[in-house]
Amino acid sequence: MPDHDVAIVGGGPVGLLLACLLAHAGIDVAVYEKRSMGDARSRAIGIHPPGRAALDAVGLGEEARRQALELDGGDVLCSGEVLASVSFTSRQQVLILPQHRTHALLVERLAHVQPDAVHLGQVVRDVRDEGEVVRLSLEADGVGREVTASVVVAADGVRSGVRRLLGVRWRARRGSGSYAMADVADVEPSTRVRLYCEPGGIVESFPLPDGRRRWVVADPLDRLHDGAAFAREIQDRTGIRPGEATALEPTVFRAQQHRASRAAVGRIVLLGDALHETSPIGGQGMNLGWNAARRLAAAIERSLRSGTPDFGAYERSALRSAARAQRRSHFYMTMGRPVDGLSLGARNAVIRALGSPPLRRSAADLITMRGL
Numbered sequence: 256m257p258d259h260d261v262a263i264v265g266g267g268p269v270g271l272l273l274a275c276l277l278a279h280a281g282i283d284v285a286v287y288e289k290r291s292m293g294d295a296r297s298r299a300i301g302i303h304p305p306g307r308a309a310l311d312a313v314g315l316g317e318e319a320r321r322q323a324l325e326l327d328g329g330d331v332l333c334s335g336e337v338l339a340s341v342s343f344t345s346r347q348q349v350l351i352l353p354q355h356r357t358h359a360l361l362v363e364r365l366a367h368v369q370p371d372a373v374h375l376g377q378v379v380r381d382v383r384d385e386g387e388v389v390r391l392s393l394e395a396d397g398v399g400r401e402v403t404a405s406v407v408v409a410a411d412g413v414r415s416g417v418r419r420l421l422g423v424r425w426r427a428r429r430g431s432g433s434y435a436m437a438d439v440a441d442v443e444p445s446t447r448v449r450l451y452c453e454p455g456g457i458v459e460s461f462p463l464p465d466g467r468r469r470w471v472v473a474d475p476l477d478r479l480h481d482g483a484a485f486a487r488e489i490q491d492r493t494g495i496r497p498g499e500a501t502a503l504e505p506t507v508f509r510a511q512q513h514r515a516s517r518a519a520v521g522r523i524v525l526l527g528d529a530l531h532e533t534s535p536i537g538g539q540g541m542n543l544g545w546n547a548a549r550r551l552a553a554a555i556e557r558s559l560r561s562g563t564p565d566f567g568a569y570e571r572s573a574l575r576s577a578a579r580a581q582r583r584s585h586f587y588m589t590m591g592r593p594v595d596g597l598s599l600g601a602r603n604a605v606i607r608a609l610g611s612p613p614l615r616r617s618a619a620d621l622i623t624m625r626g627l
């Protein structure tokens with residue numbers, strides 16, 4: 256008998272959501288997370304309809320809606336002119352909640368359903384599929400031990416060690432760019448996103464709960480490392496002062512896209528960023544992982560019942576959705592590149608067309624992850 260039905264490597268938002276789904280279904284689950292404390296990094300903020308459905312499935316929808324800011328829609332501008340505006344219907348509703356708060360909700364929920372599920376400060380060093388069970392080698396405070404499970408899910412992020420151990424290829428996909436980002440006090444509170452598609456590159460401005468705002472600035476020359484340079488660039492491109500430069504601490508990140516060549520090898524399955532790295536531009540990565548977690552939970556239930564691992568359908572749907580989401584992110588990044596002359600006119604014409612009445616609804620569907 257294995258120690259657990261399912262062991263999950265990585266207690267990020269995707270591993271935790273899967274653990275909640277499995278625990279709700281009465282499946283014994285253990286999550287091994289190398290960090291000893293929560294992750295305070297500011298990353299995902301956008302929860303799209305597929306993400307809302309995933310939170311509803313674990314009984315967190317209402318609480319997330321209570322804590323989050325509800326987005327009305329957004330406007331795309333260039334040189335002071337509004338090129339396109341979309342408003343979301345209730346079906347398209349997007350919630351804005353910083354990732355550390357979503358994480359806290361998931362941790363609390365899992366503790367409620369299966370109190371002993373999360374094991375912090377545990378580094379997974381090795382995984383071996385032994386046919387009937389998978390054996391995990393763990394290390395905590397320099398001490399090693401082993402546990403077994405019927406199924407192991409690697410939700411250990413972009414730099415997944417399990418993916419490397421399995422020898423699964425990690426293929427680069429189109430879409431990359433450098434950006435600087437900061438969350439600051441909002442000088443002009445609103446519930447709409449503003450995308451400034453300026454000749455020097457995009458400036459994105461997202462409302463956050465509690466009177467804060469996230470600014471994301473395309474930084475093709477990789478030079479916006481301090482608050483003063485960051486604030487000056489926003490002002491130069493948009494005419495807006497985002498707050499006190501000294502209070503800004505920009506995080507610089509390189510957006511990239513990758514996809515694993517396989518999602519499952521025997522009883523070991525890849526999930527979330529371990530399976531697909533999706534550019535933060537478009538805010539899809541966590542939602543994509545949650546959506547796949549729902550399909551995987553159903554496949555795990557079936558596999559445990561039949562005694563035979565069968566993750567073929569999960570693999571096909573998760574990789575297909577990731578490919579679609581990555582094409583969308585690549586498109587968004589292309590629209591936000593620095594551009595001038597005739598190319599600027601052509602780019603703005605595309606944005607105007609997407610915001611025109613016949614296409615506006617489809618554009619909102621695209622942005623809110625319909626069909627993924």
Ligand SMILES: Cc1cc2nc3c(=O)[nH]c(=O)nc-3n(C[C@H](O)[C@H](O)[C@H](O)COP(=O)(O)OP(=O)(O)OC[C@H]3O[C@@H](n4cnc5c(N)ncnc54)[C@H](O)[C@@H]3O)c2cc1C
Binds near residue numbers: 290411535538544
């Ligand atoms: C700036 C930015 C903005 C973003 N905005 C959005 C957004 O608005 N919407 C959206 O949907 N997505 C967004 N994303 C993407 C989102 O943050 C990721 O897709 C999401 O965090 C992936 O979750 P995960 O659980 O798969 O991986 P991770 O969050 O990376 O979690 C993996 C976990 O595994 C643990 N781990 C790794 N190796 C081991 C090991 N050997 N043993 C034990 N534990 C291990 C790590 O410590 C970590 O906690 C954004 C990303 C960035 C960078």
